[in-house]
Amino acid sequence: MNNNTSVLTQKFYDRAVIVQILVGAFLCINSMLIATFFTKDIFYTNMRYILFANALFSDCINLITTNVLLLLVSFSFPLQTWSCLFFFILSSMYNYVTPLTLTAMSLERYVAICMPLRHAELCTAGTALQVVLVIHSLSIIPSTVVLIIFFSSVAVSFFKQYALCTAQVFISHRWQDHVRSGVSQFYFLVMCVLIAFSYVQIMKVAKAASGENKESTRKGLRTVILHAFQLLLCLIQLWTPFIEAAVLQIDLNLYVNVRYFNYICLNLAPRCLSPLIYGLRDEAFLVTLKHYMLCGLSKTN
Template sequence: MADNNSLVDGQALMRKINDQVILVQVLVTLFLCINFLLITTFFMKHFFYTTMRYILFANTLLSDCLILILTNTMLIMSYFRFTIQTWLCLIVFIVSSLYNFVTPVTLTTMTLERFVAICMPLRHAELCSTRRALHCILIIHGLSSIPCIVFLSVFFASATHSLYTQNRICSVEMFTIHRWQGHLRSAISQFYFLIMFITIVISYIKIMKVAKAASGENKKSTWKGLRTVALHAFQLLLCLIQLWCPVIEAAVLQIDLMLYIDVRYFNYITFYLAPRCLSPLIYGLRDDKFFLALKYYALCGLYKNKSLAFFT
């Protein structure tokens, strides 16, 4: 009788995992299709790839696409218990760790660009040129690589040579040999996000002061920029909560396996997928010029508007 109950529980568990994996695949596919459409729109108009805020937006989209593909691949491999050698998993970990930081650092840079546009309009053309945008992208990748370099330096010093040739299920936890390494990684990440969050809050306060003093069309534009910064802050908050997910999941795993699976998929959808779908909302749909171009290409040129002529 106990064996039959175990069999039923096992079948129910597998069915739940199947449903959750299918749901994740649908969401990932949907977000990737939207992002690829936005990236295509970006490259179709000269105005977009010569304007700093759109260049940074495209950088965010490419980063989000890469993160979605990598994390989803790791999720499927974990579900099917597919093992790979540690050195190959290490490459995946390096890329995913780097671009896990690229998105929030880019969000902070985009907030600063909005701050300059609204609070320092006379210097915006000088400070936010196409050349400076490319320099910003290099700086973003440089800053994003520091946490990964620190964490991997500790791992290389602690790992044995035989570890690199072992076949394992690829996960972040396999690179945390000692508990303090996890604390170090979390501390560095939270320091980064604290600096970024403070930057966004200060920018929000400065823009709010300008918004109250503005009038007419300037007031409307300024308040729209203020809402954009607020959305960046919310997006960054979701990314910050993502850092606490492994700790919560480890605690829940000690209580109940079914609850652990539910919490893990909830965290993945809420704190991994949701922040990545906010980028299209903030700049892809709320931005008038980008939305017009997106509508034009999504409808294969059937939609035409005179406004498109202003940024061709």
């Protein structure tokens, strides 16, 4: 029995080390990209790059909060419910910020390619900041709905209790799960429709374009495709709390294994694509990043 416990504990430690290495690497990369964003006014006055920076910031917050929660659950470390409430709001909110930002970035590409004459008018820095505010406002709604229902059904003394910090702590009735599921599905449907709309419209322009315009349009189309794949992973992640809640009722060890798998494949994976899509594929951003990474030894225009 002790031997099995020792093996299980060692497995948890090994997983924790792997996760910390991955999270640390992604946070370092994202931090360098965010620092690069503030080096030139062409970046922080451009809607495309402002949305990109918002996605990077969202990914950093999400990685930190979910990593803390993963470690707490993996090592069965309980928290007081009021402390768990803070992590729940942050993780729930930033689960939605990234996919909503990806949707906004796809729409920006749609305007740039399908409405080029109005792009400068519609996609300003001021508009970008308004969009970021709307994104965060929409992202807080799902957790707010869950918490309003929850607060109306529990006593104040509940927040002094200790429990494993999972989203299921704030679900006291099965119908509350259905409400949370309905909100997630609604967001899923709207974002899928907007991404598909952007793709179809850009595809139409790509067929009619020629020369340099055709190459530019194809690049925009590839960007939207990458966003769609990244968005798919993020949207699948919106379903993971329901899967994990069902598994938690069966077995705690199985729950920890499923949570670990979901975290690696559906949390870390889509967030490592953001630097690839805009940080490394964008020539202006890549040149500036290399310039400052090499302490000014590489040339930049």
